[in-house]
Each structure stands twice: as C-alpha cells, then as structure tokens.
Amino acid sequence: AHDITQGYQEENIDRICEGQYDDKPILVARGAIPKKGADGRYEYFFDADSGKGPKIREDGSVDYQYVNWGTVVNEGDVLAVYHDAEEGEDGFSVNGAVLKGKKGIEQGLLKGSGFVLSEDKHTYTAAISGMVSLKGGILQVIKHLDVSEVSLVTGNVDFDGTVHVKGDVENGALIKATEDIIIDGNVGGAEIISTGGRVILNKGMNAGRRGKVSAKGGVVSK
Secondary structure (H helix, E strand, O other): OOOOOOOEOHHHHHHHHOOOOOOOOOOOEOOEOOEOOOOOEEEEOOOOOOOOOEEEOOOOOEEEEEEOOOEEEOOOOEEEEEEOOOOOEOEEOOOOOEEOOOOOOOOOOOEEEOEEEOOOOOEEEEOOOEEEEEEOOEEEEEOEEEEOOEOOOOOOEEEOOEEEEOOOEOOOOEEEEOOOEEEOOOEOOOEEEEOOOOEEEOOOOOOOOOOEEEEOOOEEEO
C-alpha cells in the first residue's frame, strides 16, 4: 500500500478510518486508463456522396427518384479541409507511472486532379469550374457543360469533359464527350457517345432503330 501515490478514493478511505466496512474488498485507489486521440479527418464542402448514381432500395431495385449524379463547383471554391489527428489523453497508475495516451491516426493525402493543395497540405481548392466527385479517396474536378437541350437548331455537342443536358435530345442530334453524358429529358433518334465515362438516360430513350448509344463506362437507363 505504501507504493500508492495517486488516485486515492477519499470517500472509501474515510469509511475505513471510521470502521464502516465489512469483509468485502474496498477500493482505495484507482488509476486512469489512457485515451486515444481523435483520428485525422476530412471536412468536405460538397456532397461527398454525390456522383454515386441512384439509390439502391433494400430489395435491390433502383430508385431513380433520388439521384444526385454530381455537384458543380466553381474555380476557387474550397472542396475539403483536413483536420489533424489529436493527441491522446494520458492516464496513470496508482503508483505514479504515466500511461501515455496514443495520438489518433493520420489520414493520407487525397489523390486526384482538378484541385490545388495548399502549402500546409490541409486545404483543397478547385482549380477549374466543373463537377466534383469523391470515389475511393480520389478527389476529382472535371470539366462540366450544362445545356438546356440538343437539337439540329442548337447544334451538336463535342466536349472534353462531362455534359449535362437538362432537357430533350432530338432526332438527328449528336453528343460526344470524354466523360459522363447525363440527359434528364427525352432522347429521340440521336447519337450519344462517351469515350471515357457513362451515359445516363434519366427518362430512357425512344429512338426506334435510328439512335445509337455507346459509353466506355456503361449505360444507365430508367
């Protein structure tokens, strides 16, 4: 008992001194367990779950009502900030030994393209305007073009990046892009080509035998 230097349980010791005890053991000193610090974490300033396609229901079917294909950002927007891991909280033994608390685990740098990393390697800022996505620790901002519709009147689209058509794509139109092509409206007998991404047809396609769709990343159609 003479080795105990801290962690005294004063109330229990007073009970012993006053004779208020029985044959059961009484705790007279307690150490403190060391605590691990919080792990490093990223704070994102966009919907980090966007760009992952439609929601999958519990029965395995696809719910197209809640689709978020991506978040559009502007050049200079802050995308993410890294918060360092925190130091742990030390504990102690009743004989005075310090029990070191472990520091939290740091995360590695985000990989990807389309952003600028600050000198302190904590802040990620968009280098271009476009669509941002986060998949498997890969942060990307890719060029993004929004158009209301595509027809013979508006002219064809040939774009280095992602194309998002908010309206319809009419017969005879051509859309070609190096990344995703997302079409919210109806698609007629048009030619839709994505050389490096997906083609996403939110209302399907009614083209008869006139239309053509090809995509390196696959075709998603309601």
